Amino acid sequence: xxxxxxxxxxxxxxLGIAISGMAxxxxxxxxxxxxxxxxxSLAFVMGAALLVTAPGYMLxxxxxxxxxxxxxxxxxxxxxxxxxxxxxxTFGLGWGLAGFCPGAALPVISTGNPSVLIFTVSMVAGxxxxxxxxxxxxxxxxxxxxx
Amino acid sequence: xxxxxxxxxxxxxxGALIGLASVLLMYVRGNVLxxxxxxxxxxxxxxxxxxxxxxxxxxxxxxxxxxxxAATGGFPAIEVPxxxxxxxxxxxxxxxxxxxxxxxxxxxxxxxMARFSPRSVVATLTFMAGTAVMVFLTRHVxxx
Numbered sequence: 001x002x003x004x005x006x007x008x009x010x011x012x013x014x015l016g017i018a019i020s021g022m023a024x025x026x027x028x029x030x031x032x033x034x035x036x037x038x039x040x041s042l043a044f045v046m047g048a049a050l051l052v053t054a055p056g057y058m059l060x061x062x063x064x065x066x067x068x069x070x071x072x073x074x075x076x077x078x079x080x081x082x083x084x085x086x087x088x089x090t091f092g093l094g095w096g097l098a099g100f101c102p103g104a105a106l107p108v109i110s111t112g113n114p115s116v117l118i119f120t121v122s123m124v125a126g127x128x129x130x131x132x133x134x135x136x137x138x139x140x141x142x143x144x145x146x147x
Numbered sequence: 148x149x150x151x152x153x154x155x156x157x158x159x160x161x162g163a164l165i166g167l168a169s170v171l172l173m174y175v176r177g178n179v180l181x182x183x184x185x186x187x188x189x190x191x192x193x194x195x196x197x198x199x200x201x202x203x204x205x206x207x208x209x210x211x212x213x214x215x216x217a218a219t220g221g222f223p224a225i226e227v228p229x230x231x232x233x234x235x236x237x238x239x240x241x242x243x244x245x246x247x248x249x250x251x252x253x254x255x256x257x258x259x260m261a262r263f264s265p266r267s268v269v270a271t272l273t274f275m276a277g278t279a280v281m282v283f284l285t286r287h288v289x290x291x
Contacts, residue, residue, distance in 0.1 A: 014211015020161020092277020126242020
């Protein structure tokens with residue numbers, strides 16, 4: 001049941017992405033192009049998603065724990081640091097260049113669209129590159145402290 | 148540049164479903180429905196049980212557009228107004244950015260914002276600004 005409902009959450013998400021237009025780079029880029037071919041549709045995606053999620057979460061968090069797990073797994077850190085801000089800004093630059101964000105690209109892999117596949121492979125490479133950079137920086141810092 | 152039609156109803160319906168999925172996942176297993184986090188843990192799993200739920204939800208995500216196909220007779224429109232090089236470089240930058248920023252549009256923009264996390268509000272405003280800057284540069288300054 002737990003895995004089936006997890007699968008169902010994925011299906012509903014994927015269907016939502018397909019209907020919303022989030023997986024259409026032309027639409028996404030036009031949303032940000034206020035001085036050009038502006039298409040405000042994506043504000044409705046974000047707005048509706050928040051109008052459902054905010055009260056939905058409030059109801060869920062009234063429970064002591066999830067239906068099929070021991071605890072809610074929420075991010076532990078509350079730190080607003082350079083890493084968060086620079087990382088997010090970098091993500092935005094990439095989103096503005098390609099027109100896909102991770103959550104929009106993943107479901108539409110199943111359409112077999114070549115642009116989606118190219119974007120996803122590059123994004124995965126970027127994910128590993130960043131992991132490597134983060135570990136490397138940490139290792140160098142540890143080495144410097146050891147000296 | 149490709150002109151696109153203003154679709155408030157379809158976009159709001161899609162957004163509502165994205166929200167519903169996020170609430171369902173939090174209710175069922177207490178996880179944030181963030182594409183970045185789910186994918187990162189799928190590629191570098193910490194344990195086999197941690198991997199299997201991620202594989203399951205990703206399989207569900209892939210099913211979504213297939214249901215769309217069955218219902219409407221076609222896949223959702225994917226119109227790409229940029230070059231393959233932009234797609235490659237953009238993908239790489241997105242991968243790096245979301246890893247450093249610990250999240251993307253779904254994790255920070257929907258789940259984090261919905262629980263009024265200050266971190267997610269800052270992240271969301273920042274990546275939206277980054278996207279707007281890049282679109283302005285490529286379309287109105289460089290003219291890609």
